[in-house]
Amino acid sequence: MAYANDSIRIAKRDSILSEITGAQMPQKSLKILSFGAKGDGKKDCKPAFDKAMKRASQMGGARIIVPSGEYLLNGPIHFVSNVCLELQEGATLKFSPDPHYYLPVVKTSWEGTFLQNYSPFIYGYQLKNISITGKGTIDGNAGTTFATWKSQQKKGQQLSRDMNHKEVSIEERNFGEGFYLRPQLIQFFDCKNITIEGVFITNAPFWCIHLLKSENIICRNIRYDAKLVNNDGIDPEYTRNLLIENIEFNNGDDNVAIKCGRDNDGWNTNRPSENIIIRNCKFKGLHGVVLGSEMSSGVQNIFIENCTYGGYCKRGIYMKTNPDRGGFLRNIYVNNCQFGEVEDLFYVTSMYAGEGMDNNHYSEVCNIYVKDISCKKASAAAIVLQGTLAKPIHHVTFENVNVDKAGIGLSFSNTETISIKNCNLGGYVGIPSTASQKDNLFNKDK
Structure with missing residues (x-):
């Protein structure tokens, strides 16, 4: 699965911008x-x-x-x-x-x-x-x-x-x-x-x-x-x-928290939060951009681009829902964003706060495209995806995600169709050294 074509993404974003006056x-x-x-x-x-x-x-x-x-x-x-x-x-x-x-x-x-x-x-x-x-x-x-x-x-x-x-x-x-x-x-x-x-x-x-x-x-x-x-x-x-x-x-x-109603009110209203562009911002606070957890009418067509940080954020990008919510998170585009030190750089969970696990209002989380984002340190984890058995998170692409230091690089559970391209999570590995005679394991017992 390739990253969403940049020209298609830009055309979609610009079409939305043309409607905003x-x-x-x-x-x-x-x-x-x-x-x-x-x-x-x-x-x-x-x-x-x-x-x-x-x-x-x-x-x-x-x-x-x-x-x-x-x-x-x-x-x-x-x-x-x-x-x-x-x-x-x-x-x-x-x-x-x-x-x-x-x-x-x-x-x-x-x-x-x-x-x-x-x-x-x-x-x-x-x-x-x-x-x-x-x-x-x-x-x-x-x-x-x-x-x-x-x-x-x-x-x-x-x-x-x-x-x-x-x-x-x-x-x-x-x-x-x-x-x-x-x-x-x-x-x-x-x-x-x-x-x-x-x-x-x-x-x-x-x-x-x-x-x-x-x-x-x-x-x-x-x-x-x-x-x-x-x-x-x-x-x-x-x-x-x-x-x-x-x-x-x-x-x-949260700096920006995109919501769309809780539970029954959200389902009955049936009006997604959509066509939202966040760009050229400086984040500082608990989380940079959050989707959920009240999102029962759905969230779609979100563009987060060319943003940086003015100070600490616990999480950079955070998407959260649980089986109380239903609804969907889809068509999310994150491009060219930099953070300093965070707990988690990019975190998506369908099990927020452990609530609703006995219910069956599972959310669909899909079509997420992340390209050219970085941070200096993710003390807990760089990238986390937590789906559910009933509705795995699917069709997510990461390209050029770079984290200098990370407690955990990747943590994926209940996911399908995930693509990772040119990512360095927790540092960079250079050209391997040439093995010398003393590195030869076969010689150590002789």
Whole structure:
């Protein structure tokens, strides 16, 4: 089995790129200071942002300009269509850490299950042409409250999964106060034509950017220092036609985690995450790029290329599912990526967390093409493929994978049709030396 022809891969990628335009930018503008905002870090500016959004809607769209200053927000910003929120250099949106400000609950999702929960801090539902641009900062300021909730979330987490499996109506899945399910910093849900560009993101309550059931999106030149609990960088879920480029990640969890619903919700939604291009990024955090584990609607047509690292990642590329999930991971292309020291460079498992082994919702994992990737050290393993007896991982190609040092080079189980070409895992072996007389075993007993 040969590596997927480069020209075919490039043509497929470029066809997807031709469909991605991001948001149409509005021509008219509004100044947030005109609505009573004050960048002194003390005055509650939420009413001003609410008024500006309302006025922009009445105008058919506008650019809301936020100049330098610190703007306290006692509650979320709810977007309307055809709006660009422009955070100029020196501008900081600083959200209150008080959970009460993010009620009443809104339609959202939590770890792959649809439900109603605290509002994300920046939120849009069923909108089009929305954007966040500029060199300003979005500070979730969540360290004293939301970041402490993980130890208390088990009750709400388990209830949400039970409701998912029992297919309880979304209207009855009411969470919020008392359940400790942390909201996302930015979530656009069922939206089209989105651009997020240039901003600096820090101190998120949970995932930083959650792109849920949305399409035609550009995430570009974003910078992170987001190290609170589960501060994933970008989480596309049921999302298609997405370009992620020139991002400097520095996250307390996954840099990019491509998801597609958990279990019953994923199967019933039946909308894969697809046509996603990740390029020219610097990875730093728990994992570089992750597919899963919530992926029950399937993930396909993913391109990861020309990326490097800004620091440590536990795993470079990580694909994970288990027999609870079903769905598929297929048509994955990884090209020209470099890492420093990792635990595992490339890890694919159909047995994530050992969950669901008594179930029979096996995932299909296939058509993975890896070329020209490297790392300086993989302390655990360079390449791991873990399929299942019921559905082995199949049709995977590795070409020009180079790892200077590795605890284990290859670990394959339950796999079929695997191709390896020009790979050095754990170092390089040079030209063999010529045997001398003293090396001759037959002479040693004489």
